[in-house]
Every structure is written in C-alpha cells, then in structure tokens.
Amino acid sequence: MDRVKFLIPTFILFIIAISCVPAAAADIVADSAIAILPPNVSDVIVSDKPNDPGGTLVVEWILPDSAALAAMPIKGVNIYLSGNHDGPFELITSLPKSALHYECSDLQDGESYYFKVTATANGLESDGITSAAGIPSGQWFNTERLPILIVVILFSITAITFIIKARGGYDFYVRPIAGIKAVDEAIGRATEMGRPILYVPGLGSAADVATIAAFTILARVAKKVVEYNTRVIVPNYDPVVMAICQEVVKEAYASAGKPELYDPKDVYFITQDQFPYTAAVNGVMLREKPATNFYMGMFYAESLVLAETGFVSGSIQIAGTDQLVQIPFFVSVCDFVLMGEELYAASAYLSREPQQLGTLKAQDLGKVTVVILIIIGVILSTIGMSGFANWFNVG
C-alpha cells in the first residue's frame, strides 16, 4: 500500500523531471548561473532489515533515468534521517550513484524513522523524497536459513525412524568396504608378528566430527587389541583428544576384564605443532616398527610424510580422512583408505549395532534426495529458472 501511495507522486515528479531535462541542459549551456535542481530520485522505500538482531533499516531508491540526463549527470545521493515526517532532517551519509541501497544501523527497535533521499549533480541537490515511516525490529528466526532447518528436521526424522525400525529387528544390507574389513585382519597380523599397532588420531580437536569418528574406530581397534593380547600406541597432538583416547583404550581393557593390562604410557601427548609432531610419530614408526598403522581423523600436509615413513618401516596402513586434499596421498601410499563419508560410515560398520546401521540408511536417503535435487535443479536452470538454485544460497 505504501508503495502505491508513493508511486503516484513520484511518477508525476519523474515525468516533470524528464520533461525538464532538455530545457535544463540548454540552460546550463547558455548560462550556468541559473541553477536548475537535479531531478529527484523515486521509489524511496524503507524496510526493516530481515534476519537481523534489530536496530537496522534498509533504504532503497531508484535514480532518475540516466539516459535522459546527459547534461546533468547524477553524481550520487544524500540520505537524511529524522524521527518526524516533516523533519528536521539530519544528513547521515552521501553515496555515489552506484549505490542502490543503504543500511542504517544503531537505531531503536520499535521507533519510527523517516528517510529523505536527494539526488546530487553539478554541486546541486534536489529537494528530495521523504519515505514512509520505517520501524526497525529484530527477528527470532533467520528465514534465509529455513532450507537448512528443513533438511535437519527431515534428516532427523528419517534417522530416528530407521533407528527405531532397526531396534525392532529390521535387517539392512550394507555393502562391504575393503578398508573396514581390513581392520580386523590387520590386528590379527600384528599379533602374529608380535609387533604393536600405531593409531594416529590426526591433528583435529575433540570438537571436530572427524576426530570423534576416529574415537569410535579406536574403540573398535582397542577392543580387538585386547582380544589378541597385543599393544596399541596412540601419540597425540591435542591434550583433550589425548584424554578421550586414554578413556577409550582404558575402557576396552576394562570391558574385557583386564584393566590391569592397560598401560597409560601408550596413549601419550607429543606436541601441539604440526611438523614436530610428525617428526616424533616418524620416530615411533621407525623404532617401534608397528605391524599396522591407522591414520584416522583430520590430516593435513603431514599425511604423506607419515604414510611414506610407515611404508618404509613395512607396516600395513589403513587411513581415513575427510580432508579432500590429502585423500590422494593416502590412496597412493596406504593399503586401505576410507574416503570422506566412508570414515563416518566406519563407526556404524564396525559397531554392527542396528541403530548405527539405521543412520547409514538415512545417509543414503539423503543422497537420493541430493541426486533428485540436482536433476531438478539443472533442468530448472536450463529452462531459465535460476531461483531454485538460489534457494540453497543460505548465507
């Protein structure tokens, strides 16, 4: 409604402005002392800034048609602010003509504000258009992020459904993954050779999901280690990660009824610096000669240094990481690699608990959805409807 109310006068002004232009141009050429004001801007609209904590209004305007204004090129706009429709107005900013909107912040939520926008040209200023009242307010929900919320909810519902189904005895097919099958064999091999197992949980912190996935795999490895009566060495980069690894390994010994065999010296801290840590783990590999090396979690440039040294010391190597750049190096050097999502799937595979497998099914349904969205999205983009793609640009 506000828009319409303002469209009529601005349209009239616009017509006047355009009809003035040839005359104005002529006048300026003839006698620059006669001041003709620049034409006004139009469509000054004030709105609350969406998805913000409050206190900000957005002012938009439309500049006069530049083609008709060759003689009086608009330089920019001045923006004035007042608490009353009739002023007094205070200049708050001058913007170049390329600016199409202005965000005015530090305002009081719930108060009415009026903006006057004037056009400037040749050092002169138009009399300006005053907006309707704008009232800033904060929002409780970021609507731009709605797509993510929908996905979170759908994903949770699917996962919970499958978990419940699985608890009820529903059996899922899961395809074999070589790297996961190799875990048990690798531990058996260590026992035969009488050598320890090295488990490197990477450089991530305990707040990184990949590291948390690494804890789960460690739990499984430690359990097998106890079963086979061998030894697992876990050098750490982060003290919190170390504390959790100790807990996980200790638990494996306790649940097998051999708590006295757990040696806290085997799960230890080295240093919180990437390459000194790498050098020390290299040293462990060459001196302890582990039969099997596990690299699970987040790895950066050290991936290849570790994997090559492990190869030299003759260990079987199993790696898993979600660091895209490092996967090629693990793939080239290690015997088995869990690539990206497989690292996360590994915990479900290894636990064999039905509820864990249930979430794998949910992940797969997620992929089906993604496949469908890609097909629909590309078709829509191809027929010129790019709005769909922007829906995923959640900011």
Place this chain on the structure above:
Amino acid sequence: MNIFEKIMKVDRRWVYLAIGLAVSIPAVYELVATYILKKENTTINIPITPSPEVKKVYDFVESMKPGEHLFICVDYDPSSMAELNPMTTAIVNQAFAKDIKIIFVTLSQFGPGLVEQITSSLAAAHNKVRGEDYAFLGYRPYPAITILAMGVDFRVPFPEDYYGTPLDSLPIMDGIKNFNNLKGVIELTSGNTADFWITYGNGRYGFPLALGITGVMSANYYQYLSSDQLLGIIPGVKGAAEYEELVGFPGDGKAQMAYQVIAHAVILVFIIISNIAFFGTRKRKGGMEGGAQ
C-alpha cells in the same frame, strides 16, 4: 632377478637422491656461474608457454590506458611469499611501466609489510610517487564487510591511507569513489579471501576480477572461469613465471621455474621407467610360467 624386477624394487633412496640432485642443479649452477665463471646473469632460461587463463589477466592489464586505475589486493602472508610475491611483482611492473595507477589494499594481517616491501622497491625502480601513482590504503579485518564497504566508497573502511593521509588529499584518489571508477581488481591470495572477492566483490558489484593463487588452491577455482566470474587465474609459481614471460621482466618466478621443471621432469621420467619395468616384469612372468624365479 632381471633388470625390470630390479627397477621395480629399486631402493627409494635413489629416488630421493635424484630429486635432491634435480633441485640442487640450478643452485649449484648459479654458484658456479657467479663465483667461478663470473657470469652476470645466472638465471637458467626455460622456454615458457603461457596458459590461456594467465594470458587473459595479462591482456586485461595490457588493455588499460595510462592514468586508469587498477586495484590490487595483497591477501597472503609471508609463508606463501615464495609462490605469490613473483606474480605481484610482475603485475606491478607491468602496470607501472604502462603508467597505470595502482591502489593497494590488504585483508591479511601480515599483508602490510609485504605491500610496503613490494611498493617501495618497485616504485623507486619506475620513478613512481606515492599518493600520485599508487596508494596503499592499509589493512582491515573481516574481508566480507570490508569488500562490501569498499563497494560503496573506499573512504568508508579507509578514511585515511596506511600512512595516515586522508584519502581526499591523495591526488590518485581524485574522482575514485568505489569499484565503479576502477578498471578491475586483481586479488592475490593464499587463503579463503578469494571466496569473498568472488561472492561479495564480483557477485555484488560486477567488476572484472582476476585471481593469483597458490598451486594447491588452483583446482578449486577453475570452475569460476567457465562461469565468467573470473577473467583469469594465475596459479602458483608456474603462473607467475608465465606472467613474467609475458611482461618481459624475468624475476623470481622464472628463477624458481628452473627448479620446478627439472624436478617435474625427474618425477615424470621415474613414472615412465617404473611403468616400463612393470610391463616388462608382467610379460616375462607370463612367458616363464612355472619357470625358475
């Protein structure tokens, strides 16, 4: 064990030695040439074919007229200097030689030192005056916010330049309000600021944008070439060397290129040998089935 099997199982230390030698050759050559042969120019001249994405950046700067403005954003830190400094130097050399005016900004914490280092040496070489031929506006954190603010007016995030002079008193900034008054932006980065320049810079204000990035990053940014969000990319030392070749100022990029080419050649030769040996052993095994091993 025949020759192929020996090659297949060659001690890794021979590979290490080859790489070590490959990388030492240019260095040793330089030492010998400088101190024994007393030569002036010790750079090994490697013929370089510029790739299309680098050529486009060069052509873009080349198409600018004297007095027009170019914006260069130096967003890397000293740890990636080796890869990125050569390309910055080459671009600045080209622009200064063409009397193009340059505005520098950095969105990296350690950037100011780098910019000062580059501008002070190159400006002297080209007789350029700070404030007239080039300006350094300084460093601001929060890249997205800074880029958006510069799109409105450079004076919003940078009321004064790095040296405390108000922008309005700099002759070079006369009539330069925001990106619209510039010909284009070249972003040199070793981190995620490139994403901000693509999304908030090119995406919002539509100016021509070129990237100079490290080799490891390059795989992720080629997609923006096909979608025309970038006009060109200079990837790593190789891109820098190509740029230097185009500009005609041989510098650190070309000097490093000699090491790179030899080392890459060694690795490629090893891969070829390894595959010849692999097929050799396979064939023999097939032919000598059941025979003595």
Place this chain on the structure above:
Amino acid sequence: MSTGQLIGNGIAAFLTLCIFSFLYKDNPFYKFAERLVAGVATGYFTMLLFWTNFIPKVWEPLYERHEIIYIIPTILGIIMWTRFSKKWAWVSRYSIAFYIGIGSGVAVTLALYTYLFKQLQATIAFPISMDVAGINQLLVVVAVLASLIYFFFSTPHKGAFGVASKLGIYVIMIGFGAGFGLTVMGRIALLVNRVIFLKGYLIALFGG
C-alpha cells in the same frame, strides 16, 4: 649477515641437515633434532597460549574485569585435571561432554552449509546448453551424480547402479590424480626454499 645471524643460521643449517639425514635412514642426528624440536615446540606453544590466550581469555575477564560467567569455562577446564587421579578421572567427562556437545552442535549446520548446500548450489546454478560451457556443465552433472552413487552404502552396486558407481569411482580417481599432480609444484617449492637457504648460508660464510 651479522655474526649473531651467522651463528643463528649456522644452527639452522645444521638442524636442516639433521632432518634431511633421515632420508638416508634413522640416525642419532635425526633423533636429536626430533626430540629437540618436540621440546622447543611444546615450550613455545605453552608460552604462546599462555600470553595470547590464557591471559586475555581467562585471567583478564576473571581477575581484572570480574566477569563472573567466565568461572564456568574455567571450572570446566580445571575439572580436566581430575584425570591426574584414578578415582576422580570420570569427573573430567563433564568437560569433555561440554566440548563435544558444542563441537557437534555447530558441526551439524556447518557441514550442511559448507559441504552440502554450497556444493549443491554450485552444481545446479548453470544451465546445460549446446556450447562448450553447456556441454561441460552436463558432464559435470553426470560425473557428480555417478560419484555420489559410488558412496551409497545400503544398495548393492549391481546392474545400472553398478555401472554408475563404477563411472563414479573413475571420476573420483581422476580427481585424485589431478590433486596429486597439482600438489607437486608446492612441495618442490618448499624444498627449493631450503636449498636456497643453504646456498645463501654458504655464500654468506665463504663468498660474501
């Protein structure tokens, strides 16, 4: 180079060679450098964290600004020390739980946004057409779909599904090959820097 720098760089050059000696085989020099750097790095980071994190994030808010709320994380942090005791070690789980809870809560939306939504949007943003860019886009879409199918866990990779998943792993391998090949340049550059450092030191020592 000043005498001080010359000595400093001499130490640096010696340590550089100690690390390189590892390429031949493990030896006392490497072991020396390895242990030295582990000690120095731990000392360095301890003091760096102390001055740049502990002081502004714990000491100043609590002791100087009296922001009572900071007692909570401080207690959670101190609780971690119960791990020194066998009997009370379980108390540290409270802090670990807090740590992991925050981490996974942030991870849900972050992973969806950066890994899923951004990639999805980038994949579908461009139209397919009959020119080079359009055909490339078609190939990208097909390749993305095939690679996604490779990661299906709960369906046997047989029949048409098997063909797609096979194509997917081929595409993934091309990606890995390209990733490997692209990285070589940066790694060689690192070694070149060390060689140039040693060369510069030799020149400073004998030639300069």
Place this chain on the structure above:
Amino acid sequence: MKREIPILIVGITGFAMLIQYFIPTDWSETIFTKSQDWIIIIGILSMPLGIWSLVKANVNKLKDPNEWFYSAVLLLGFLIMIVTCLNGENLSGNSIFNNIFNYVLVPIQSTIFSLLAFFIASAAYRAFRARSILATILLITAFLVMFRFMPLGPVSTINAKIVSWILQVPNMAANRAIMMGIGLGATATAMKIILGVERTYMGHD
C-alpha cells in the same frame, strides 16, 4: 552420574548450538562466540595434561642409558622456552625466545615440510603403475597434470588445454561429490552424538 549426566550435557549443548544457528538475535550471537571462547579455555586449561604426559615420559627415560641424552635434550628445550618467556614481551622482538623460534623451530618445521618433495616423488614412483584400471586413471591424470611443466611448445599448449578441462570438469565433479558425502556423513555423525546414539568416546563405568 558418571555417564548419564555427560550424555545429557552433550545433548543439551549440542541442541542449543543447533538451534542458535537459526536465531539471528544479539544474545544468540553472544552464545555462539562465548561457546567458542569457552572451548578454547577448556583447551588451554587442558595443556597441563599434555605437558605432564610429555615431561613424565621423558623424565622416566632419563634412567635409560640409550635414551637419556635425547630425553634430556627434549626437556632442556622445553624448559629454556618456558624460562625465556616468563615475561610476555619476549614473545616477539630480539629475545632469546624469539631467536630460538626463528633459528631452531622454524628451520626444522620447514625442513620436515620439505621432505614432502622427496616423498611425493617416491610415492609417485611406486603408486603410479598401470596395475589396474583405477591405478591407470590415477597415473594418467597425475602424469598429464605434472606434464604441464614441460616446455615443449605446441605439445604443452594442447596439454594445457586438456589439464584445464580435467580441472574444470571431472576433478571438480569428484570434489563436489566427495564434499556432499562428507556433509551428509558429518551431519549424521554429529546428530548421533547429540542424540546419544554414539557414545563410545565416553567410556563406561
């Protein structure tokens, strides 16, 4: 008490951070920044655990006739860094602390990093053999990408075009698919942790 409360804490904090993402208010922002700060604080205050582990292991080794020297070096390096930085101003400038950083830590770090040049070559030598279709694809792509460094005139020009295509089409597609998989996997794992389905990190009692 030992297990249920921690799992409850994980659930509450995880759910709170999840909800926080959708709420654009000031206090929601504050919760986010504070929580990140608090995690850092827990991390810093956990450092003594790490230092204790390192120091104890090396003090024990001082009695070992083969190891005592190396452990002494480690402990000495550690102590010198602590002692030389008891004053925060020594973090930068021409202090002993900063000089050890520049002349010991930095060169060793960058040398270990540069070992990658050797390892990448030996890995390429061993791994890039045409053993299977997959290995062959890996080999050919890596070969072409590295081959772009060869200064061979027209051959290089054609190769540059092929490499450019590889990077823009299959390489990008592979990266995107792997990333989308990671997105789903990480989300599922994080949800399992928040819901308490995944709790191995906690141990029993």
